[in-house]
Amino acid sequence: MAAVREGTYVADLVGGLGERALARLLPLRDAAGGDDIFLIQASTSLEKLKILCKEDEENVNPSTLIKLYTQAILDMTYFEENKLVDEDFPEDTSLQKVKELIAILSEPEVVVKESSLHPKHSDMLGPELLECLYWRRGALLYMYCHTVTAREEGQSKKRDVLKKCLIDGISYLLKMFTFRCPLHLNEEVSFQDTDTAKLLSEGIFSDTHLLATMYTGEMCYWGLKYCVNEEPENCDIDTNGPGTSSTLLKESLEFREIGEKILRKYISICEGPLKGQAWNTTNAKKILNFFQHCHH
Template identity: 70%
Template sequence: MAAAGSSVVRRVEELGDLAQAHIQQLSEAAGEDDHFLIRASAALEKLKLLCGEDKECSNPSNLLELYTQAILDMTYFEENKLVDEDFPEDSSQKVKELISFLSEPEILIKENNMHPKPCDLLGDELLECLSWRRGALLYMYCHSLTKRREWLTRKSSLLKKYLIDGISYLLQMLNYRCPIQLNEGVSFQDLDTAKLLSEGIFSDIHLLAMMYSGEMCYWGLKHCADQQPENHEVDSGVSGASYTTQKEPLDFREVGEKILKKYVSVCEGPLKEQEWNTANAKQILNFFQHHTNQLFLGLS
């Protein structure tokens, strides 16, 4: 384990140097100081100092956390630029690059067999954030692509891949933490909060991830349904304890319907007073039902 920890320290230091050089390029290109780039650079400077100390005594968890926070800030700056420009035609390479940056912390943990569960090193919240950011980035990119008719006619198979990857990241985000099991030994003053926690919903971001997943399933069924089935696989669970590690081909309708029904139930139940909008979710559910009816008619 000590050897693995030392290996992680060296690798994190290398990645930190690469990220710092990338931030320098971004800052020069921007021509002005940016809050997120400044914060990312400061985290990497602290990382460099810690890595300069005795590597055998360095805490890999602390170093990984610093590196991850820097990556989250650095990529956030670049994501905002893409969104502001509505994802220019040549954005695919940049999107892949950002996904790669945001995947590096998890890859590092798995490659070095540091812990059976990545959350033991990074914690649930950072892992959720990494998955959320990758899924949300692909959601925004796919949203832009679905408005380009000519592109869709030529590259719907590529859209399908982006959608499946994005849905996978969002479901992964929803599955990191197990729902709180309600029993006599756990007391809550707020029953609505208790209900949300029992459903594995710990923040507004969890709700957004559910809506984004459902919407991406809708795009998949609408724009990619005519393609031949491919061996894409995804964890199809919706929340913590209920999710299965059994991989299965992604069914856009099944996954989307399951997650949007839960979204509507929560928004019109425990969160009713907060007035979350369910109109779009219900329209998509109607689309799924219509699609199912059409399939049955075609088979009869």
């Protein structure tokens, strides 16, 4: 009976979020001409979610509902993120838009946290969806910071905001690596493909994982170059959500230490098991050199 009550609670909560997402989606579809594949997929998922949330209590599967909602917002926000990138993150509006998207991508974990069905997010969402949620938030902040640092004013204005975005982005990307255990290599286990085994032992399960290491290294570089002496002030953005650390945000992130460690890992992988696979290490080596000679 308790499980049924909890399932009904989750259905009501996710159903409300689904209705709100659908209201956000409709004008996006109209603006896109109704033919964007990601918005179509999001719409299909939200319509299915709407039907499932109205089923009898005994048939409600909270995990299915949350996963369906998560996939819908991943598709919908992907369209919105691409639009931001295409528009080169407009100065007057992009900060608020980034905040909105990160809040939306944090909602699935908020629902799980408010539910007493599962003590861990991974039990209800699964590691792949969680990795995707953290990757998308981290990559969004990476792209925003990339644009800001490329502008002249980004080097002198609102550095407190830039620093917080960098710290949150790094936190999201590092958290992405915590949901699956790296393969443990030992002499008792043999592998036909030693390169693949090496990748799995390093926690690299996809191209996205490897790209996340490079993104993290670049953000550490921007943090050390532009923000290392800046103390966070009253920011007009709050990207706090599941995966960011309030303790970390109150302290100065060790940009150099984290950056050096993760870029060495990136270079080792690209020039080791992925040698000849077109992964470029030139920029990573330049950043490492900067870390080693910077006297901040």
